[in-house]
Each structure stands twice: as C-alpha cells, then as structure tokens.
Amino acid sequence: xxxxxxLFVGAVLFLNGLMLLGKVDSRSAAIFNLFVGxxxxxxxxxxxxxxxxxxxxxxxASGIFLFGFTYLYVGIGLLMGLDTTGVGYYSLFVSIVALGxxxxxxxxxxxxxxxxxxxxxxxxxxxxxxALGLKREALTPYVGWVxxxxxxxxxxxxxxxxxxxxxxxxxxxxxxxxxxxxxVLTFGSLWFVLRRRxxxxxxxxxxxxxxxxxxxxx
Numbered sequence: 641x642x643x644x645x646x647l648f649v650g651a652v653l654f655l656n657g658l659m660l661l662g663k664v665d666s667r668s669a670a671i672f673n674l675f676v677g678x679x680x681x682x683x684x685x686x687x688x689x690x691x692x693x694x695x696x697x698x699x700x701a702s703g704i705f706l707f708g709f710t711y712l713y714v715g716i717g718l719l720m721g722l723d724t725t726g727v728g729y730y731s732l733f734v735s736i737v738a739l740g741x742x743x744x745x746x747x748x749x750x751x752x753x754x755x756x757x758x759x760x761x762x763x764x765x766x767x768x769x770x771a772l773g774l775k776r777e778a779l780t781p782y783v784g785w786v787x788x789x790x791x792x793x794x795x796x797x798x799x800x801x802x803x804x805x806x807x808x809x810x811x812x813x814x815x816x817x818x819x820x821x822x823x824v825l826t827f828g829s830l831w832f833v834l835r836r837r838x839x840x841x842x843x844x845x846x847x848x849x850x851x852x853x854x855x856x857x858x
Contacts, residue, residue, distance in 0.1 A: 643802040645683045645704065650795020652676040652711060657788025660780055666718050673715030680708030696748070703741045703758075706734045710765075728773020731765045738762035752816035753807075757794045760823060764790050782834050786827055793822065 652672055659669040684704040691697035713727045742758035745751045767783045770776045801807040807815075 641683055642687060642701070642704065643799050645680055646795055647799035647803070648676050648679060648795075649707060650791045650797075650799060653791030653795055654788050655791075656714070657784045657786070657791060660784030660787060670715040670718035673711040673718070677708050677711030677713075677715055680704050680711060684708070699744065700749075703738075706737060707761075710734060724772035724775075728769050728771070728775075731768035732773060735762045735765040735769060738765060750812075752812050753798070753819060756816045756819040756823075757798065760790055760794045760819070763823075763827075781837075782831060785830055785834070789826065793819070 655664060655669050655672055658664045659666055684701040687701035687704075688698050691701065710727070710730065713730060716722070717724065717727055738758050738761045742755050742762065745755035745758055764786055767779065767786060771779045771783045798807065
C-alpha cells in the first residue's frame, strides 16, 4: 500500500515542479495536492493499525505523515491564497526530521537506497523552506526543476520497481551509489546552468496568486 502512495507522491512532485516553473496553474495543482495529501494521511493510519504494535513497522509508516500533511497544507494554501511562510517553516521541520529517517534507513533497516532517497527529500524540503519560508524567489526555477526531477527519481521509478518486483536487495548498494552520484551531478549542474541564465520571474507573476507567491512544495 505504501508503494502505491509513493507512486502518486512522484506524480504530485512532478506536477508541483511544473507549477513552480509556471507550466501548471496553481489552483488546478491544488486539487491534486489534496488528493495525494489525503492518501498520504490515510495510508500511514492503516499501516500503523495493521502493524500490530511492531515499533519498526510503525516507524516506517510514521514518516509518510510528513509528506501527507505537506500536500494538504499546500493544497489548502493555494486554494485560499494563504501566505507561504507557514508551509515554508514546516518544510524546514520536515527537512530536519528526514535526516533522522535517512539515518535509521541506513543503520536500522539496512536500506541504503531509501537512506539516500530520504537525503533527496531532506534537500528538497530545505529548498522549499528557502523559497517559501524565507521568500528567496530567485530560487524558484531551480526548486521547480529539482522538484520535478525528484518526482521521478524518488517517487515514480522506485515505486514502479517495488510494485513490479524489480527492486531487489542484492542491488541495494549499487542503487544507493547511483542515486547519490545522480543527485550530485544533476542538481549541481542544474544550479550552475540556471545561475548563468540569471534569476527567473517573480513567482507571483508566474502563478497569478499574490497570497501564495512561491507556488507549492512537493
């Protein structure tokens, strides 16, 4: 069930990345954020109930709430035209806590690929903090591209491999190394390319939503 949710997390990250890049209307994206946010709140509730008080299974399920609440917060904020400061500082909280989930993925669950994926999410949510909480609007194009790319790399592709049975333990460390190398090369190169192009348009001009100027995080 969690893997199905991960698939749609990839979809909402991709959609939100396109919104940040000015390709998708913010209010139409808000509806899908509410759909995925609801799914990502109901899923961990079910998993925790089904865990039969197993602390490890409860720990795994608990991290899903971090993202479910993000998408609900973003969807409601976009529809109501709210200021982004609240979701921005909540994103800082998620970014910090995600480091803890990365640590336990490596050490407690011996799951190196998701240890790296949690680092991806920590980085992305820190970018949301900068763009939404601190109003660093010049970062919007970079955040949009990173969000859209992470939708595929941390959501859609892993979920599809898990659901189809091709995500096998024998390749865990190779997958983790590949994910780490991809992140450094892609996001580092993207930063320099966008820096050379100069700052993007203010987010308010892109989305036409003055009360929610920087779009939405994944």
